Amino acid sequence: MDNTFNTRASAQPLKNADQLIDSVETFIFDCDGVIWKGDTLIEGVPETLDLLRAKGKRLVFVTNNSTKSRKQYGKKFETLGLNVSEEEIFASSFAAAAYLQSIDFPKDKKVYVIGEEGILIELELAGFQYLGGPEDGGKKIELKPGYLMEHDKDVGAVVVGFDRYFNYYKIQYGTLCIRENPGCLFIATNRDAVTHLTDAQEWAGGGSMVGALGGSTQREPLVVGKPSTFMMDYVAKKFGITKSQICMVGDRLDTDILFGQNGGCKTLLVLSGVTTLPVLQSPTNKIQPDFYTNKISDFLSLKATTV
Numbered sequence: 001m002d003n004t005f006n007t008r009a010s011a012q013p014l015k016n017a018d019q020l021i022d023s024v025e026t027f028i029f030d031c032d033g034v035i036w037k038g039d040t041l042i043e044g045v046p047e048t049l050d051l052l053r054a055k056g057k058r059l060v061f062v063t064n065n066s067t068k069s070r071k072q073y074g075k076k077f078e079t080l081g082l083n084v085s086e087e088e089i090f091a092s093s094f095a096a097a098a099y100l101q102s103i104d105f106p107k108d109k110k111v112y113v114i115g116e117e118g119i120l121i122e123l124e125l126a127g128f129q130y131l132g133g134p135e136d137g138g139k140k141i142e143l144k145p146g147y148l149m150e151h152d153k154d155v156g157a158v159v160v161g162f163d164r165y166f167n168y169y170k171i172q173y174g175t176l177c178i179r180e181n182p183g184c185l186f187i188a189t190n191r192d193a194v195t196h197l198t199d200a201q202e203w204a205g206g207g208s209m210v211g212a213l214g215g216s217t218q219r220e221p222l223v224v225g226k227p228s229t230f231m232m233d234y235v236a237k238k239f240g241i242t243k244s245q246i247c248m249v250g251d252r253l254d255t256d257i258l259f260g261q262n263g264g265c266k267t268l269l270v271l272s273g274v275t276t277l278p279v280l281q282s283p284t285n286k287i288q289p290d291f292y293t294n295k296i297s298d299f300l301s302l303k304a305t306t307v
Contacts, residue, residue, distance in 0.1 A: 011269065011280060014293040017302040024266055025245045026058040028235065030226075031073075032065065032196060033251035033273015034296060041080045042272055044297025049082065051299060059088060060235055064225040064255060066093040066161035066189035066206065069121035090235060092189035092225035093118035096159045097126040098234055099187065099224045109156030112177050114170045114209060115163050115189065123159075131155070132173065137165025141172065151176040160213055160221065161189035162206035175216040186217060190225035192255060196274075226255040232263035249296060251275055253287040266290050 014020065029035060035045055052059060061084060063073070070089045077084040096119055100111070105128065113119050113132040123130045131152065141149065155177040163170070178186050192205035210221055224230045236243055246265040250256020251273025260267035267289040271277060279285060280292060293302070 009288065011289045011292045014268065014291040014298060014302055017299045020247065020266070020268070020291065021052065021055060021057065021299065024057075024247045026060060026239070026241050026247070027052060028060045028062050028232075028246055028248045028260070028265070029296070030250035030252070030256045030273075031061055031063040034249060034270055035061070035082070036076075036080060037273070038196065038198070039080075041082075042295060042297075044295065044300060046082060048296045048299050049084075058239060058241070059084070060090065060239075061088055062090045062226065062231055062235070062259075064092045064190035064192055064206070065195075066091060066096070066118050066225070067116040068093065068118040069125075070094050071121070072118060090231055091118060091122075092161065092231075093122045095224040095231050095234070096161070096187055096189055097122040097128065099222075099230060100128060100157065101126055102234075105157060105185075108154070110152060110154050112152070112155045112158045112174055113161075114166065114174050114213070115159060115161030116165075119159055119161055119189070132170065134165050136170050136173070137163075137167060139167070139169040141169050149173070149176065151180070153181060155181055155184060157185040157187055158213070159187045159189065160206070160210045162192075162195060163209050166209050166212075171212050171216060174213050178213070178217045178219060186213065186219050186221045188221035188223045188225070190255070191221075191223055192225075226250075227258035227262055229259075229262050232259060232265070236263075253280070253285065253289075257287050257289045260289075261287070268293065270295050272296075 070086050073089045074086045111128055111130040113130050120133045158174045158177050178184050188210040191207040191210050193207045194202040195205040197203045243264045248260025248265045249268045251270050253275055257267045269289040269292040272295040
């Protein structure tokens with residue numbers, strides 16, 4: 001296993017924002033904990049994004065949340081008063097469909113979805129047949145003697161994302177497809193341990209649904225969301241960006257910062273979301289970003305001290 005990131009120097013507090021801004025051409029932002037918290041915009045974000053655009057920087061927004069499509073995320077940005085185009089948004093729901101397109105997944109095969117509407121919308125836009133999703137949330141299994149559960153033999157991929165309607169029917173259906181359909185793919189939008197459905201506490205994340213299928217199939221999923229480099233490679237290719245010219249900005253060490261490091265980018269951790277300074281500086285934490293700061297609006301105030 002590659003442990004190169006274990007030997008990184010400790011993260012430095014961001015002191016000269018202009019220097020960092022001038023050193024890259026693209027900023028990739030995580031959304032929850034960086035741009036907003038739940039449905040509340042984090043202070044100073046609009047002005048920060050305006051500043052970066054005025055300096056000619058490309059902005060890209062990447063989220064592991066698969067419950068919404070790109071279009072639905074576009075609406076959320078709009079509702080919060082942010083001018084962000086659909087082409088600048090990359091959600092893991094989109095990444096699942098984009099991955100299937102990248103491998104020329106056969107159009108006569110179907111995708112079984114354990115997840116929410118965002119994945120279904122993106123699969124439909126990409127022209128793939130799917131089944132499952134929220135409508136399987138109410139299905140129950142009656143375990144009578146001799147009962148055998150049927151499944152569709154044309155399912156060639158099972159996509160698992162965060163799912164508030166997760167149940168035993170879905171686990172069994174997905175398991176049958178992965179174990180019994182020859183060559184069936186097991187794709188995860190992400191393996192996030194926790195998510196922030198409310199600001200009162202942490203909630204079990206998409207990793208818990210993925211873990212259930214991993215346990216029953218004894219298979220490792222192919223992860224398309226952060227920290228996997230699939231989305232980074234996709235974004236770099238789409239916009240023609242050199243990865244060393246990217247700064248990844250996020251609030252999670254094990255997804256955002258690792259995503260940036262895996263892709264060979266500069267990394268900036270913001271303390272406005274999940275990660276606290278004590279966690280970052282803990283001797284047990286092996287993931288060190290290049291820089292850290294309180295929130296992205298520090299870009300507005302942290303100017304060079306030298307004249």
